[in-house]
Amino acid sequence: MSIGSLLILLVSSILVNNFVLSRFLGICPFLGVSKQVETAMGMGMAVTFVMTLASIITYFIQIFILDALGLAYLQTIAFILVIAALVQFIEMVIQKMSPTLYQALGIYLPLITTNCAVLGVTLLNIQYNYNLIETIVNAVGAAIGFSLAIVLFAGIREKLEISDIPKPFQGFPIALITASLMSIAFLGFTGLV
Amino acid sequence: MDISAIMIPVISLGGMGLIFGGILAYASQKFAIEVDPRITAISEILPGANCGGCGFPGCSGLASAIVEGSAPVNACPVGGPEIAKKIAEIMGVEAEESVRKVARVICNGDAQNCKEKFEYFGIQDCKAAAMVAGGSKSCAYGCLGLGTCVNVCQFDAIEITDGKIARIIPENCTACGKCIEVCPKQVIHFVPYEQDVVVDCNNEEKGKAVKEKCNVGCIGCQLCVKACPFDAMEFSNNLAKINYEKCTNCMLCAEKCPTKAIYANFEKRKKAEIISENCIGCTICSKQCPVNAIEGELKQVHKVLEDKCIGCGVCAEKCPKKTIKMV
Numbered sequence: 331m332s333i334g335s336l337l338i339l340l341v342s343s344i345l346v347n348n349f350v351l352s353r354f355l356g357i358c359p360f361l362g363v364s365k366q367v368e369t370a371m372g373m374g375m376a377v378t379f380v381m382t383l384a385s386i387i388t389y390f391i392q393i394f395i396l397d398a399l400g401l402a403y404l405q406t407i408a409f410i411l412v413i414a415a416l417v418q419f420i421e422m423v424i425q426k427m428s429p430t431l432y433q434a435l436g437i438y439l440p441l442i443t444t445n446c447a448v449l450g451v452t453l454l455n456i457q458y459n460y461n462l463i464e465t466i467v468n469a470v471g472a473a474i475g476f477s478l479a480i481v482l483f484a485g486i487r488e489k490l491e492i493s494d495i496p497k498p499f500q501g502f503p504i505a506l507i508t509a510s511l512m513s514i515a516f517l518g519f520t521g522l523v
Numbered sequence: 524m525d526i527s528a529i530m531i532p533v534i535s536l537g538g539m540g541l542i543f544g545g546i547l548a549y550a551s552q553k554f555a556i557e558v559d560p561r562i563t564a565i566s567e568i569l570p571g572a573n574c575g576g577c578g579f580p581g582c583s584g585l586a587s588a589i590v591e592g593s594a595p596v597n598a599c600p601v602g603g604p605e606i607a608k609k610i611a612e613i614m615g616v617e618a619e620e621s622v623r624k625v626a627r628v629i630c631n632g633d634a635q636n637c638k639e640k641f642e643y644f645g646i647q648d649c650k651a652a653a654m655v656a657g658g659s660k661s662c663a664y665g666c667l668g669l670g671t672c673v674n675v676c677q678f679d680a681i682e683i684t685d686g687k688i689a690r691i692i693p694e695n696c697t698a699c700g701k702c703i704e705v706c707p708k709q710v711i712h713f714v715p716y717e718q719d720v721v722v723d724c725n726n727e728e729k730g731k732a733v734k735e736k737c738n739v740g741c742i743g744c745q746l747c748v749k750a751c752p753f754d755a756m757e758f759s760n761n762l763a764k765i766n767y768e769k770c771t772n773c774m775l776c777a778e779k780c781p782t783k784a785i786y787a788n789f790e791k792r793k794k795a796e797i798i799s800e801n802c803i804g805c806t807i808c809s810k811q812c813p814v815n816a817i818e819g820e821l822k823q824v825h826k827v828l829e830d831k832c833i834g835c836g837v838c839a840e841k842c843p844k845k846t847i848k849m850v
Contacts, residue, residue, distance in 0.1 A: 395539070401532050408536060415543035419550055426554035494646075 336467050342523040343471030349447045350479040351509075351516040356447030360480055361505060363438060370484035374477025376438040378470070380420065381448050384413050385469035388452040389462055409452050417443045447476055483512060561590045561613055568609050569599055574677055576600045576699030589614065600624070600698040623716040625696035626680075626703060630666040630710050631723040631786070633686025637662050637737040653707035661736040664725040666710045672702035719772045719788040720765060722747075727760040734782075741784040747776035752813030752835070773813075773835035793834035793849040799824045801846035808838035808847060 349355045356377075363373045388409050396402055421439050425432045432439075442448060451472045455465045486508050495504050565586040573581040577598045579588050588594035589610060596614055597607035603623060643652055643659035649671035652658045658667045668687035680695035681702060691702070693716060703711045714721055722741060726733050730742035743761035750756075755769035756776055763785070765776075777787030795817070797808075802824045809817040809825060816832040819825030827838075839847040 391539075395535055399531055399535055401535060404532055404536055408539060411536070411539060411543060415547060418547055422547075422550045422554040425556055 336463065338523050339464060339467050340471040343468050344475040344478065345516065345519040346523050347472075348475040348479055348516050348519075349450065349472045350476055351513040353450065354513075355450040356445055356476055359438070359441060359445060360476075360483065361502075361509070363441070364480050364484040364487055364505075367481060367484045367488060369438075370480045371477070373438040373441075374473070374480055376442055377445065377447065377476050378473035380413070380417055380439075380442045380445075381451055381469045381473040381476075382466060383420070384409075384416055384448050385452055385455055385465050386462070387416060388412050389455065389465050392456050405453065405456065406449075409449055413448055413452070414443050447472070479512070479516075483509065486512075559587075559590050562586045564613050565589055565610055568602075568606055568613075570601050570606070572601060572677065574601060574697075574699040574701065576697065576701070578700075600700070624698045624713040625693045625716050626691050626698060626700070626711050627693075627714040627721060628666050628672075628689045628691055628710055629712050629721070629723055629725050630664070630688065631739040631784070632660065632662055632665040632737045633668075633684060633688040635686055636739045637665055638735075650705075650707045658708070662726055662733075662740065664708065664710065664727070665737070667708060671705055671707070672711065675701045675705045677701070715767050717772075718765075718767055718770065719791050720770060720774050720777055721786045722763050722765055722784060723786045724762065724784040727762050729761055733761075739782055739784050742782055744781060746779045746781065747785060750775045750779040771835040771837065773833040775814075775833055793836065794829055794832050795827045795834065795836070795838050796848045796850050797825055797827055798846045798848065801844050803844060805843060807841050807843065811837050811841045813837065 343349075347353060350357065350360045359373055359377075364370050391408060391412055392405070396405060396408060401408075417439060421432075424439070451469050455468055458464075458468075460468055487505060490504055490508065499507070562583075563586075566583050569582040569586060571582050575581065577585045577594065577600060579585040579594065579598075582599075585594060585598055589596060589598065596610045596616060597604070599606055599610075638661040639659050640656070640661045641659055643655065645651055645655060647669050649658070649667045649669045652667050652669055657663050658665075660667060666688045668683055668689055670681075670683050670689065672689050673681045673683060677699070678695050678697050680692050680697070682690055682692065684690050689702075689711075691711070698713060700713075703709075703713070710725060724733075724737075724739070724741035726737070726740045730744065733740040733742050741762050743758075743763070745758055745763070747763050748756040748758050752773065752775065753769050753771055755766045755771070757764045757766050763776075772792075774787040774789060774792055777783075777785040777789075795808075797817075802819075804819060804822040804824060806819070806821055806825070809815070809819060813835065814831055814833055816828045817825050817838060818828065834849065836849050839845075839849050
C-alpha cells in the first residue's frame with residue numbers, strides 16, 4: 331500500500347464520497363447543530379475524535395471476535411454496542427482529564443452515540459476489506475468530510491439568518507434546499523478519484 | 524440443531540456487553556467528578572428558563588457561581604426574593620432584600636411627539652434601522668419602535684404602542700435584561716418596580732436642540748433639580764436623572780417639568796393621614812415636612828393639609844409614635 335493510494339483514499343472519503351452530502355449519513359446533526367459555525371466546529375471535532383477511535387476498535391472486534399467465531403451477522407449490533415460504550419467512556423475520560431475540551435465539545439459528544447455516520451464508517455471499512463491503516467485513513471477522511479460539510483453549511487445558514495427569505499421558506503425549508511444544493515455541488519467531485 | 528449456534532453469539536455478545544459495562548462502571552468510579560450537592564439543589568430551585576438575565580450561561584451556570592461564591596444568592600432577577608430566600612437556606616446565609624427592578628423604555632418620543640428625519644422603508648428591525656444614519660428619528664437617543672426588543676422578550680412584557688414606540692408592561696417584566704442588551708439605542712434601563720416617577724428622556728443635547736426635535740424631551744432647565752426637596756435629582760450632560768435611592772415618589776419634579784419629560788403616576792400619589800388618638804403633638808412631622816403641609820401647635824393633635832401634601836412619606840417615617848399612615 332503506497333502513500334499515493336492512501337492519499338487518494340483520503341481525498342475520496344473527504345470530497346467524492348462525502349458522508350453527509352454523497353452518502354447521506356449523519357443528516358441529523360448536520361441539520362440539528364449547524365446554526366452557528368462555532369457549534370458546527372465543535373460537532374466536527376467530536377465526530378472526528380469518535381469516528382477514528384471507533385473505527386480502530388471495531389476493526390479489532392471484527393477480526394478477533396466476529397470473524398474468529400463466524401458471527402459476521404452480529405456486526406451491526408456489536409458495533410453499536412462498541413460505539414455507545416466508547417462515547418460514554420470518552421466522555422468520562424475527557425471530563426476528568428480536560429474540562430476545557432469537555433466544555434468545548436459539550437452536548438455534541440453524547441449526541442454522537444446515535445450518529446449513523448459513525449456506524450456507517452465502521453461498517454463500510456469492513457465491507458471494503460480495508461486494512462488497519464486504510465481504516466484509519468478512511469475514518470479520518472470521513473470525519474473531515476463531515477466537519478467540512480457541517481461547517482460550510484453552518485456558514486451559509488448564518489448568512490441565511492439575515493437574508494430576506496419568502497415566508498414559506500424561512501427556517502427549515504430553506505435549510506433543506508441549501509443542503510440539497512450543496513449535495514449537488516459535491517456531486518461535481520465525482521470522477522476526481 | 525447445534526446448541527452452540529445460539530450459545531456462541533449469546534455468550535460473545537453478552538460477554539462484550541459485560542466487559543464494556545465493567546469498563547464503564549470502573550471508569551465512572553475512576554474518573555468520577557465530585558459535584559457539590561448544593562449545585563444540584565440550587566439548579567432545581569432556579570426557574571430553569573436559561574434566560575441569561577443573571578449574566579451567567581444558563582441556570583446551572585448561576586448555580587455553580589452561587590456555590591463558588593462569585594454570585595450573590597439573590598442573583599436571579601427572574602426568581603425574585605422568593606427564590607433568593609430558598610437559595611439562601613441552602614447556602615446557609617441570610618438573603619438580602621432585593622429591590623425588584625423592571626426594564627423601562629426611557630423615551631416618550633412617539634410619532635406625535637418626536638419628528639422623523641426621513642421615512643424608513645428598510646428591514647423592520649431596530650438594529651438594521653439604526654445603521655441607516657442612526658435611524659429615522661430626529662432624536663438620536665430615542666426609541667425607534669421597530670420591536671427588536673419585543674422579539675427577544677421571552678415573557679411577552681413588551682409591546683409597540685400606536686405611536687410606534689416600545690412600552691414595557693412592568694407586571695410581566697422579569698428584569699432578565701435581554702431587551703437592554705439588544706437595543707441598539709440603549710434606550711431601555713432598569714428602574715425599581717415601585718418607582719412612580721421617571722425621567723423619560725435620554726437626550727444629552729442642549730435644550731434648544733432637544734426642543735426642535737421632540738415635544739417631551741428633557742431640555743435641561745433644571746427646574747426639577749430645584750423643586751426636589753430630597754436632592755434626588757441629579758443633573759449631568761444636559762439631562763436630569765433621578766437617584767432612585769433618594770427619591771420618595773413625591774412627584775414635585777413631574778409637576779414642575781415644563782416639557783412633561785418626567786413621567787409620574789399621579790393616581791398612585793399617596794396622602795399622609797394622622798391618626799388623631801395617638802398624636803402627642805411633638806411637631807416633628809411638621810418640621811420635617813418639605814412642603815409645610817402639616818400644621819398644629821405643640822402638644823396639640825396635628826393636621827395634614829391635603830391639598831398641600833405631596834405624599835413623600837417623610838413624616839410617616841419620622842413620627843416617633845408611628846401614627847401617620849400613607850393612604
